[in-house]
Amino acid sequence: MARTKGRETPASSTAQIVVEILELLDSRTDREHGLSAAEIAEALDVNEKTVRGHLRTLGSMSPFGRRVRRIGRADLAHAESADPRPGWTIDPILDTAQMRLLTDGAMLSRSDGDYLRDLVAKVHAFAGRADRPYGPGRMSTPRNHNTEFLNTIELLDDAIAHERAITFRYCTYDIDGELVPRRDADGTAREYHADPYHLMYKNNMYYLVCHMHPYDDLSYLHVERLRDLTMSDADHTLERSLDSFSAVPGTPFDVVAHMNERPYPVTGEAVPIRMRITGSLEPLYDWFDDASVTRTGESEYEVRVVANERATLWWALQYADGRGIEILEPSSLRERLRLTGEHLAREYGGTAGTDLPSR
Structure with missing residues (x-):
């Protein structure tokens, strides 16, 4: 039975009207553009009084965790839109x-521009900003874009969830800065096999934490460099579980804590490190989340962290130009820094173009 203008018919049940109101609000309104009860009633061909009653009810219950409300002219005093x-x-x-976090995260990937445009458009639609572009020049395709990126993420997520081993090719840079698959001595693109465990964003890179066959340590791969990814057809096909890497057998492996112990993702154990920092603590907390700091002077601090030695060596070298960071323990890390300093002195101690002492 068809509806009669302004009056509900048996076919227009309460549930149907409520669903249609929500659909209309979702598709035609946002933070700065509302619909009156009369406009909704006309669009749905139902009584305006009925619509008002449903709107009041929806406003008191936040369907699906989304607030239904009426925005007035005072709420729009500082609106950004022209209408x-x-x-x-x-x-x-x-x-x-x-929206900004998700969109900026997407932009950091090396995905193809068309994929990015589609993804960002969906994020903006979910945020009620579908009619507003992200910004001039921000959607250009990165030089080393990966058209497989989004599909790779989907496959990795599935493989991790179902504990499926993966096979892929891994890229490196050629002389022109283009990403190309690594190759064996005979020129064949090298094939890798791994147990995938965790995806994590760190240092402006998206990493896959995995176990590469047949090595013993964890590996940290740049996701945008993966190509031709496939996964096992069967669940639970991993050679090793993530928990098998736990320092205490039989206990869960904390992958987030593990990554926090590495300012740069590198293999090897984490050890207690003690250092002295004079001046700002920004270089510390920009890289180490779980540092223990004791003030020992006006602008002097004793700092203790648990971290990988090689990663901490690289970190300390960033601030070796007078930032006031001194590694106190362990002695092995101090020795690494000393040897690196001697190498740099030999490398840069002479005049350009002259012979340097042999190393």
């Missing part, structure tokens, strides 16, 4: 901060 419109609206799935 703000008061009325009823439903809050978007994502707020502005979440």
